[in-house]
Amino acid sequence: MKHLAFATGVFVSAAGIAAAETPELVVYTYDSFVSEWGPGPQIEAAFEEVCGCDLKFVAAGDGAGLLSRLRLEGARTEADIVLGLDTNLTAAAKETGLFAPHSVSAEYSLPVDWADDFFVPYDWGYFAFVHQAEFDAPVSFKALAGSDARILIQDPRSSTPGLGLLMWVKAAYGEEAPAIWEGLADNIVTVTKGWSEAYGLFLEGEADMVLSYTTSLAYHMIAEDDHGKKAALFEEGHYLQVEVAGKLAGSDVPELADSFLEFMVTDAFQSVIPTTNWMYPAVTPEAGLPEGFESLVQPEKALLLSADEAAEIRAEALEEWRAALSQ
Amino acid sequence: MARRAVAISKATSAVTAALVLLLVLVPIGAVSLRAGWPEALVVADWAALKFTILQAVLSALFSAALAVPVARALARRQFYGRGALVLLMGAPFILPVIVAVMGLLAVFGQGGFLNEGLSALGLPRVQIYGLHGVVLAHVFFNLPLATRLLLQGWESIPQERFRLAASLGMGPREVMRRLELPMLKERLPAVLLVVFLICLSSFAVALTLGGGPAATTLELAIYQAFHLEFDLGRAALLALVQLALVLGVGLIALQLGRVAGFGAGRGAVRQRWDAGARWLRVQDGLVLGLAVLFIMLPLVMVAVRGAGQVLSLPASAWSAALASVIIALCSTVLCIAAALALASAQGRAAEVIGLLGLAISPLVLGTGLFLLINPYASPQALALPITMLVNALMALPFALRIIAPEYARAEADFGQLADALGLRGLARMRRMIWPQIRASLGFAAGLAAALSMGDLGVIALFADGETATLPLQVYRLMGAYRMEAAAGAALLLVMLSFGLFAVFDWGGRRGADA
Structure with a gap:
């Protein structure tokens, strides 16, 4: 290979040779992961130090957008790793047949047992309604429905937190979910396309509470030194979002992809997560969580539907949601 | 109206019309083909x-x-x-x-x-x-x-x-x-x-x-079908419903709106x-x-x-701004060229085709193009040209609605004179049409540029980590809790959009007033 490179070096530029020699690992992920404040840049630097490769992040919208992109590209995709799906999407992702099983094992700090042959978790968080400290927040969905609190939520058809809320209500109430949604209908100020819009509206004072994560408060405390916000603790328990990555079966650098997944559950990756992605790391780093995380509210009960359950009930739950809120 | 087609050759407008039609229909076709024929609409x-x-x-x-x-x-x-x-x-x-x-x-x-x-x-x-x-x-x-x-x-x-x-x-x-x-x-x-x-x-x-x-x-329903359910058939069906709706209404409205019948004026301030x-x-x-x-x-x-934030924006926002301006300028040139070609045909068919840009869901258009390109090349590599093309198509209906009536008026008022003088082709465009429609051209170009600047459009579907437009960057900042920086980037976006719009619009009107 080296000789060939040398021989052709007469004709091609030096940069071209360097590119040909360094293997490239392409990771598809969501937008906020690669932004300069997201985990992307630090993780890229850390992995490139040990892998002797070029790690290339490709941003493709949000979690659902990632999956759509992958389905459009099919087997021709350049992705070696897809990072940023959650358990509401993994069943559909597995169904594409594009993913390969992994062999990563780690001491996960998830509040639920984790076993998945295809996907490795890298972070997680509890969904929660965030409010200003002075607001007297309800303590359950039923109390919320009975109160006149005004809330902002995301559309489950276009947003992963929105879909998470749908699953939260379904996991907590099952058959009773439509009644809960009917009760919530007059509390909902509006339903936004994505998390950003809803959170932006909340910060502008458009509502009392917004659907986000308990870890959102960590951002306000650590990055902004703002202690004036709280997350409402709900008696039903809180639904989890577990974010995962998987390896593509058609990857042209399968060993490199495996080593990235292994790297993902080490400290070098995990210690970047809390203050860039503002979620709990899937494996608590040796140095522990950053200061501020210990003061976040701890739900007593963690709710999570399995990937298959989530896929199974989604259409029905969505129709219940739509019907209840369309009246 | 008799000698209308001499302005620009018939062929130019026919080719433009065909290209626009292809650009709209082929992607929908690609999406439907991929999915098979969809089921009926649900409640x-x-x-x-x-x-x-x-x-x-x-x-x-x-x-x-x-x-x-x-x-x-x-x-x-x-x-x-x-x-x-x-x-x-x-x-x-x-x-x-x-x-x-x-x-x-x-x-x-x-x-x-x-x-x-x-x-x-x-x-x-x-x-x-x-x-x-x-x-x-x-x-x-x-x-x-x-x-x-x-x-x-x-x-x-x-x-x-x-x-x-x-x-x-x-x-x-x-x-x-x-x-x-x-x-x-x-x-x-x-x-x-x-x-x-x-x-x-x-x-x-x-x-x-x-x-x-x-x-x-409907657009949200399309988004849902595509984004959440990956039901391409349903997305294509909904896109066709939207297309039929727009074309149906467009035909009726064009039937109602007759071509200008006013006599020649001097273009002076009223x-x-x-x-x-x-x-x-x-x-x-x-x-x-x-x-x-x-x-x-x-x-x-x-x-x-946004005022306090603009100067402290991260470098990525400025490079995104540059990419956005370049895309906007290129798509403006494409859009105005197509609008002029279609306007010169002065026919109903051309106007209806010009409407297609409004009728087509950007999501379905983007997805269709993606499916068409994917077997042959990496769609990411073509993110910027595709964005230019789609933005031009999306702005075309506006540009056409602005330019077409003025073009028709110029032809009606001065067409016979130009014929008598034997003005044809580019000379006719430069000597007769251009001075008459300059103000509307400026306005149309300004709109096209600004619309392209502000459009989130298909870039989100094609983008990789490195290329971003300014609207995409605003969303990314918001997604990272950087609401203040996002407000700054939004203001920058508004200033650039408006700046482009103002330059074109002012340029057009100043020349026309003189």
């Missing part, structure tokens, strides 16, 4: 269809009805800063949706001026979320556009007519009946059509201000003899004052929120 789709039409009809009616007094007041008043005001009228339309919604909420939202004022007076607060909120936002976006389109109508009434009316002793009412109403009858269908069509594909406004799933538009009465001055002043307040307040709020 939720019908509800979406109904809501889509309802909000678009209301938005069009309110925008057009309110634009008449505003355009009338602008047309018959000369005052200091009028030019700047006309220019500013372009601003809301070119605002990125998310920025405009934030600005509107600062005025009409729960904590906005209006509610603060109401509660200070002890009155109940008003709720912006719901159908009325969607319509309000659409009027905010489209009232200025409707006003500009109608103002052109007023300017197309020759000065001599007003002089004649004055010498015949006609009052404002008579002038309205004899001169203005015929013009409105001719122009209003086009204005209603444009606003209706713009609102048909509304997505983020309807979603954010609609208050819930009752406010689901002097009016019928509007001197004090109460008319007060009335016009009031109308303009309210319109300015309605349009400017949200814009001012956007500026105030």
Whole structure:
């Protein structure tokens, strides 16, 4: 290979040779992961130090957008790793047949047992309604429905937190979910396309509470030194979002992809997560969580539907949601 | 109309029309082929269809009805800063949706001026979320556009007519009946059509201000089918419904709107003899004052929120800004070239084809192109050219609606003279058409550039980690809790969009006034 490179070096530029020699690992992920404040840049630097490769992040919208992109590209995709799906999407992702099983094992700090042959978790968080400290927040969905609190939520058809809320209500109430949604209908100020819009509206004072994560408060405390916000603790328990990555079966650098997944559950990756992605790391780093995380509210009960359950009930739950809120 | 086709060869416009048609239909075809023939519409789709039409009809009616007094007041008043005001009228339309919604909420939202004022007076607060909120936002976006389109109508009434009316002793009412109403009858269908069509594909406004799933538009249903269910068949079917809706309404409206029948004018600033009465001055002043307040307040709020942040924006925002400007300029050239070619055909078919840009869901268009390119090349590598092409296509309906009537008027007024002089092809374009339509060309180019600047469009589907446009960067900043930086980037986006718009618009009008 080296000789060939040398021989052709007469004709091609030096940069071209360097590119040909360094293997490239392409990771598809969501937008906020690669932004300069997201985990992307630090993780890229850390992995490139040990892998002797070029790690290339490709941003493709949000979690659902990632999956759509992958389905459009099919087997021709350049992705070696897809990072940023959650358990509401993994069943559909597995169904594409594009993913390969992994062999990563780690001491996960998830509040639920984790076993998945295809996907490795890298972070997680509890969904929660965030409010200003002075607001007297309800303590359950039923109390919320009975109160006149005004809330902002995301559309489950276009947003992963929105879909998470749908699953939260379904996991907590099952058959009773439509009644809960009917009760919530007059509390909902509006339903936004994505998390950003809803959170932006909340910060502008458009509502009392917004659907986000308990870890959102960590951002306000650590990055902004703002202690004036709280997350409402709900008696039903809180639904989890577990974010995962998987390896593509058609990857042209399968060993490199495996080593990235292994790297993902080490400290070098995990210690970047809390203050860039503002979620709990899937494996608590040796140095522990950053200061501020210990003061976040701890739900007593963690709710999570399995990937298959989530896929199974989604259409029905969505129709219940739509019907209840369309009246 | 007899010698219309000599301006630019028939072939040019036919080729352009064919290209536009292909660009719209082939991607839908690609999506349907991939998916197989979809099943019928479900209950939720019908509800979406109904809501889509309802909000678009209301938005069009309110925008057009309110634009008449505003355009009338602008047309018959000369005052200091009028030019700047006309220019500013372009601003809301070119605002990125998310920025405009934030600005509107600062005025009409729960904590906005209006509610603060109401509660200070002890009155109940008003709720912006719901159908009325969607319509309000659409009027905010489209009232200025409707006003500009109608103002052109007023300017197309020759000065001599007003002089004649004055010498015949006609009052404002008579002038309205004899001169203005015929013009409105001719122009209003086009204005209603444009606003209706713009609102048909509304997505983020309807979603954010609609208050819930009752406010689901077709575009959102398409998004759901694609994004959540990956049901390409249903996405394609819904896209076809949208296409049929737009083309059906477009055909009807074009049938109603006859081509300009006014005689040749001198293009001079209008002097009016019928509007001197004090109460008319007060009335016009009031109308303009309210319109300015309605349009400017949200814009001012956007500026105030972002002002402190623009200079401290991260480097990535500036490189995204550069990419956006380059895309905008390229797509403007494409768009104006296509609009001129289609306008020169002066036919119904060309106009309908020009409408396609509004009729097609950007998501389906992007997906179709993606599927077409994917087997042969990496779609990411083509992200920027594709974005340019799609943005040009999306702006084409506006450019065409602005240029086509002026082109027709120029041909009707000076076509025979040009024929007699043997002016053809490019010479005819340069000597005869160009000076006559320069102002509308400038306006159209300004709109195309600004729309392209503000469009989130297909880049999100094609983008990789490195290439980003400024609107995408605004979303990314918001997604990273950087709301202040996002406000700064949004302001930068507004300034660049508006700057491009102003340069083109001013350039066009200055040349025309001279």
